[in-house]
Each structure stands twice: as structure tokens, then as C-alpha cells.
């Protein structure tokens with residue numbers, strides 16, 4: 565159960581008076597998710613999601629909430645944050661930062677077809693363009709620096725074979741991040757965690773991207789690689805499905821054409837995106853934050869994907 569901070573309707577009934585949402589009618593804890601405490605909140609004005617942030621601070625959160633507001637105002641389908649009477653998007657609840665955003669319709673599409681991948685690709689490109697004039701800056705906090713800090717912490721838990729893979733890939737990625745091709749890549753705010761469970765669909769209609777709490781400024785191509793590595797793989801083997809890859813990349817390219825530098829960087833970036841989640845899953849498995857932590861995601865899935873991206877040329881970007 566992903567409710568680390570218990571909250572009841574009485575608590576929220578008082579707290580919500582500062583928001584223009586009328587009375588709180590019902591509150592229901594959301595069982596999925598591993599980062600925050602989430603609740604469906606019904607009010608006199610509609611359906612919302614209340615999030616209590618367990619790990620992110622009052623300093624980090626304005627980037628995410630203001631980015632969502634910026635995108636929502638520009639027609640990108642994302643939850644719209646609700647401000648309180650003082651114009652604040654982040655307000656303490658039980659001493660922790662909390663926010664209210666609009667509830668998206670639909671549900672996650674966990675067995676995506678090319679039509680779903682195309683919708684995600686087009687919306688991702690639209691999101692990158694719409695975010696390019698977003699004024700706040702925050703690095704991707706799960707970027708290269710974090711990988712370098714985390715690698716020595718997880719290495720003692722790995723088999724010799726996996727330790728060798730991790731060291732070699734970090735060496736490769738440090739060199740890649742220093743090369744001219746990498747420096748030529750376009751950058752801006754990216755979602756950085758756009759997995760199947762962070763997008764809603766109503767049938768074939770995409771209704772929104774959510775869970776922006778790993779967003780940060782990074783290369784657009786990294787975001788594309790993270791998304792392809794989740795949406796377009798055979799989950800058992802990590803092998804890319806060419807039909808889904810083509811659908812996603814072609815739809816993205818039609819909205820925001822890829823560059824020659826991005827084409828050159830594509831395979832190393834798919835490896836970087838696999839490494840990022842292999843590392844975070846290893847970290848969560850071997851160095852869990854709290855006793856309450858849910859069953860962590862399986863790191864071996866991204867170890868397989870990383871090995872596969874090293875071994876097999878991916879379909880070109882365009």
C-alpha cells in the first residue's frame with residue numbers, strides 16, 4: 565500500500581478550506597506507486613489527486629508543480645495543479661509537502677500496441693517543445709552525477725559479472741557525456757520516467773502524462789530513450805519490438821524532427837536510459853529507505869535491457 569503518511573477525511577476537510585474546491589466529500593488511498601502517498605479526493609468541485617511527498621523537499625517541488633502548470637496551460641495533457649488562496653501549489657499537510665492536481669480520466673495501458681506508442685511519441689514531442697520556454701531550472705537528479713555517486717554503493721552487492729558490466733558501462737557513459745555529439749543534443753525539461761504506468765489512456769485516446777517527480781533538465785533524447793525502453797520492449801526479454809519503436813519514433817519525429825546528432829547518439833542513449841533504471845532499482849533493492857518500503861522493482865529487468873542494447877543495434881531514429 566503506497567500510503568506512507570495516513571490521512572483521513574477529517575484532516576483533509578480542514579486543510580482543504582484554503583483551496584477553491586468546496587467541501588471534501590471522500591478520500592481514498594491509492595495502492596500503487598512507490599514514491600509518495602497518493603489519494604483520490606472527491607470534492608464539491610470534482611475529482612482530484614492529493615499527493616503527500618515523502619522524499620521531495622519544499623525546495624525541489626516548485627519545479628515539478630510549476631512545470632505541470634506550464635504544460636497544462638499549453639495544451640499538453642497533464643494533471644493541472646490547484647493553487648490555494650495564497651497562490652501556493654505546495655502546502656504542508658502533517659508537516660510534509662502536499663499538492664492537489666486534477667484527476668486524469670482512464671487507466672494505464674500496460675499492454676501497448678503501436679497506436680498507443682504513436683500517441684505517446686507525439687505527446688512527448690509536444691511536451692518537449694512546450695517546456696522549452698519554462699523558466700525554472702533543475703537538473704535531472706537521477707542523471708550522470710547520481711549514477712557516479714550510486715555505483716560504488718551498489719557494487720558490493722553485485723556478482724562479479726554484473727559488477728564488471730556496471731563498471732564498464734559507467735566508463736562508457738562518462739566518456740559519452742563528454743563527447744561533442746552529446747554536447748550538441750537539444751536539452752530542456754524532460755519527464756525522465758515516462759513508463760506505461762505514468763500515462764493514462766481511455767481506449768486508444770491518450771488522456772495524460774503524470775508523475776512528474778523525476779522530471780528535470782536533460783537531453784530530450786534521454787527522455788525518448790527512457791520511454792522507448794519501457795513502451796516498446798518485450799517485457800520478458802527486453803528485446804525492442806520494431807513495430808512499436810517505429811510508431812513511437814515516427815510520431816515524435818513528425819512533431820519535433822530528430823537531429824543528426826541525436827541519430828548518432830541514439831544507441832548510447834538507449835544504454836544510458838537502461839543503466840539509469842538498473843542503478844535505481846539496485847539502489848532501492850539493496851539500500852531501502854524505510855522499513856515500509858514496498859516490494860522494489862526487479863533490477864534484473866534493466867540489466868537484461870542494458871545487455872540487449874549493448875549487443876543489438878536498435879532501429880534508427882528516422
Ligand SMILES: Nc1ncnc2c1ncn2[C@@H]1O[C@H](COP(=O)(O)OP(=O)(O)OP(=O)(O)O)[C@@H](O)[C@H]1O
Pocket residue numbers: 566594596597598599600601602613643665666667668669761762774775777
Ligand atoms: N493525476 C492523476 N490522475 C489520475 N490518477 C492518478 C493521478 N496521479 C496519480 N494517479 C494514480 O495514482 C497512482 C500512483 O501515482 P504515482 O505513479 O504518481 O505514484 P508514485 O508514488 O510517484 O509512484 P511511482 O514513482 O512508483 O510511479 C497511479 O498509478 C495512478 O493510478
Ligand SMILES: N[C@@H](CCO)C(=O)O
Pocket residue numbers: 757759841844845861
Ligand atoms: N519507473 C521506475 C520507478 C520509479 O517511478 C522503475 O520502473 O524503476
